[in-house]
Amino acid sequence: MDDTQQKDFEQVNTTILEDWGLMMIEPAELGSESFNPYEAVYVSSIQFSGPNRGVYRVCCQADFMNALAQNLLGELDDVSFSDQEDALKEMANVVCGNLLTALYGSDKTFDLSQPLVEERKVSDLEQMIGEGRAVFLADDCPVLVSLEADQG
Amino acid sequence: MSFNFLLVDDSSIVRKSLKKTLALTDLDIAAVVEASNGEEALKALRENWIDLVFLDINMPVMNGVQFMQALSQSEDLSDTKVLIVSTEGSSERIEELQMLGALGYLRKPFTPEEVVEKVADLLKGGSNG
Numbered sequence: 001m002d003d004t005q006q007k008d009f010e011q012v013n014t015t016i017l018e019d020w021g022l023m024m025i026e027p028a029e030l031g032s033e034s035f036n037p038y039e040a041v042y043v044s045s046i047q048f049s050g051p052n053r054g055v056y057r058v059c060c061q062a063d064f065m066n067a068l069a070q071n072l073l074g075e076l077d078d079v080s081f082s083d084q085e086d087a088l089k090e091m092a093n094v095v096c097g098n099l100l101t102a103l104y105g106s107d108k109t110f111d112l113s114q115p116l117v118e119e120r121k122v123s124d125l126e127q128m129i130g131e132g133r134a135v136f137l138a139d140d141c142p143v144l145v146s147l148e149a150d151q152g
Numbered sequence: 153m154s155f156n157f158l159l160v161d162d163s164s165i166v167r168k169s170l171k172k173t174l175a176l177t178d179l180d181i182a183a184v185v186e187a188s189n190g191e192e193a194l195k196a197l198r199e200n201w202i203d204l205v206f207l208d209i210n211m212p213v214m215n216g217v218q219f220m221q222a223l224s225q226s227e228d229l230s231d232t233k234v235l236i237v238s239t240e241g242s243s244e245r246i247e248e249l250q251m252l253g254a255l256g257y258l259r260k261p262f263t264p265e266e267v268v269e270k271v272a273d274l275l276k277g278g279s280n281g
Contacts, residue, residue: 016261072169073168074172083164083165086164086165089163090166093210093239094260096239097210097239097240097241097260098239098241098260100241106243107244109242109244109245110242
């Protein structure tokens, strides 16, 4: 991923978290302090195929998933885990679709897989994330996003 | 005049969110029916009078393109009004869906105002792509 693509990658993620997720976003650094090592990490991934193939991932912990689902539903109380998972899957879907257009243009057609959510450990993150990556604090909750893509 | 809507999306949170958005408009809504894929949507269309379908593309079982193909080949359902609501950014795929009869396209993420504008336009009988 070149500098322009990295900038587009960060911009699309930020815009969608702000405008769709209704969250305050600040850039952050990936470090041991970013995620709570005693809590699970939830990773939503979506694969794409077409002129380029790859996978987009969003990694977060429970507080982010709950905040995102609450914002999407306009709820003040905690929402069900099922809705939280659904919110994270939909985030992967929305970001990936918009990223592909931003990176490769609207003249390219891609097929997206169904997004999945899996529970992992914080120590698994480094081996899972791709070359293009960014870390944000979304309403003070850490979120790691990554993109692995071939050169087409 | 009151309207019946069909929301077709495998994400329940998207359906809930869209339902809330529609409830905030001044549209007179009689019913909002939900389906989580194209196959369920075809069944819902046969069981309910629907004024407008909100259709996602990337769904399991039967996706949005397959649904539009089935709809266009159906003798009794081919006049159904469909608004595509998707992350799809490919101009070729959007054109394909419009060729199959989709009247409009709303890209995720969307604002409540965009939903109201599109719905009002389509229910008037117009098409703004």
